[in-house]
Amino acid sequence: MEEPNGSASSHDGRWLNPAAPSDKPDAEDGGMKESDAPLVSPPYWQTRARGDSLLSEVDTKRCSGPIRLRDNTEEESDLSNACWARSARIDDYVIVSGSVSKAGLGSYVVWNCTVETLNGGSFKIRRRYSEFDRLRNNLVKTFPHAGAALPEIPPKSLVHRFQPKFLEKRKIGLAHFLNCVLLNPEFTGSPVVKEFLFG
Template sequence: MESMTPNPASTNIHAGLDTTPPKPASDTIVPPYWQRHVRNNSSLNTGDSRRSAIQLEDHTEEDSEQSKALWARSARIDDYVIVRGTPPGIGAYVVWNCLVDTLDGGSITLRKRYSEFLTLRKNLARTFPKSEGAMPPLPPKSIISNFKPKFLEKRREGLSYFLNCILLNPEFSGSPVLKEFLFS
């Protein structure tokens, strides 16, 4: 074992201890991420110094299994209706007016309650347990703010995002679970 000589500038005078960190041995292994990365000439673009732009590709005309499952272009929730219960204040609920635009130019109009979105998410998670991470969470519930416009607007945005993510995912878009939600 090597003995270390204290550096007078780094010796703790009060305790008589050396606080200088030990120098690494000459045969120390250097982690690969510390080493300088060298590119070979084949990976360098010698012509244009600008990076290439992102290219979007339209695969809707392809006959792959994934593209066959896709049938929706977009979904949105434009507004909602508060259905009042009788007597007033008891049994009220919100119905969301959803519009799904299809790839063939048509559209589907849906009227759904929040509880139906909850059921859809639960059934999709049960049917596709390994893909639950691809499903965004639904907006939270609230007992107090249920009918306040600000709360309803945030919920509308969250439900619209959820519906788009589900409809535009080829794994979910062709599933019987989603079809049951859309056509019931």
Template sequence: MPPGPLDTHRPRSFRSEPRSMASAEHPGSPGRTGPVTQCTAGTKPEASAAGPDLPHPGPDEDSDADSSPSLNSSMTTRELQEHWRNEKRCWKPVKLLFEIASARIEERKVSKFVMYQVVVIQTGSFDSNKAILDRRYSDFERLQKNLLKSFGEEIEDVPFPKKHLMGNFTQEMISERKLAFKEYLSQLYAIRCVRRSREFIDFLTRAELKEAFGCLRAGQYTKALDILVRAVPLQEKLTGHCPAMVVPALCATLVCHRELERPLEAFAAGERALERLGAREGHRYFAPLLDAMIRLAYALGKDFVSLQERLEESQLRKPTSRGFTLKELTVREYL
């Protein structure tokens, strides 16, 4: 019988998850920590990563050609050309297109508003994971106000449709705003520091992720998964510069599958999360995720020893006190 990651007891099942030795520190809900990166009007480079949820050095979806390492001067022209062709294939930029597919008028007891359906698709290939979001004028307005606080100079030339005292529900006005919001999102996305900001990413993902984590807390695992399946692909497309930002959602996916007794799907979600964490042993999800993956691997007859060694080596390098289990950590997100 293999030892557990932190003791010598045999894991009872993949649904039994011991408390890990992860740090109990929890910086709070993602989306409440300000912009992921800041930039000025083209004069300062973007800040490199420092915290567990911030970008770190390395290739990303916006890498510039002159940022690549210098090549061996002895390479022939043909070899150089082949090298850059391979580089382009490996690091093909992710580009997104925004459409306002439709709009509908909704009436509530005390309010009446227009709901715009935003469709986000990836260019360059068939995108089977296009995102469909519902946002109202007040959501766009909140995004604009938040961006002005951090990127006033960068977005000063990006037009935003103004409010009107009358005529907001006419077909003419709705059609005009559909085009305006499409152009607005496209122009924001074209600004590198804006598309990487917490404000922009939250506008496109936070509402759906908040709902999914709420369902997880309520034990509605199937409903939570239905939302995560739609939200996570878009979050991944938006966070290529900082892959760790998607780790909480992937861990929530693992927890939901595990609670629904789908260990294979849970393990697959955990592998994706570990891949995005990389060597970031200080991340608050690192030890709890490894604990959960060791239990799943053992229950599935997979290689758990390498995962256990990875956790033990991490604890030797940086000992931590007993902290949250993976489920305890995920249910604290978006509170």
């Protein structure tokens, strides 16, 4: 910033005078030496004085009134009434065997889930991966604008589908998905979610 006496302010608040000798010791001889080149302020500091910006001025006469705050947590709020779940977790899983003669053919995994409600109660549901997949697809169709709020469910794998490490990762991903759905007031009151939970 250009000052009336020709000096400029540095970024750390010191005043720099382009014609003044340097106070820094010379690295080669360890003594004090005048700077060979004068210290010059950048051009944008030299041409503008502080306060010249029109963008920093605020027109307070155009304000129409006070800012109004609205509390959406009141009892009459539709969104707060739609929220009824506190959390969801997947406790464990059970591998249901299919045909014994054909190595794993027809076998599937059932996920044991617990949903805790805001009033302190809880209930258990048992769902297959395909039901979580159907829930997500139905929510995307029902709420096309809210697809970004829905996390992806863990991917399928024909090779690793019954391995404990794979199932533990899937358990974490499905629990995250279920919490995102049940804790979103727009989703949790929908018929799609009610069908998944109580159907």
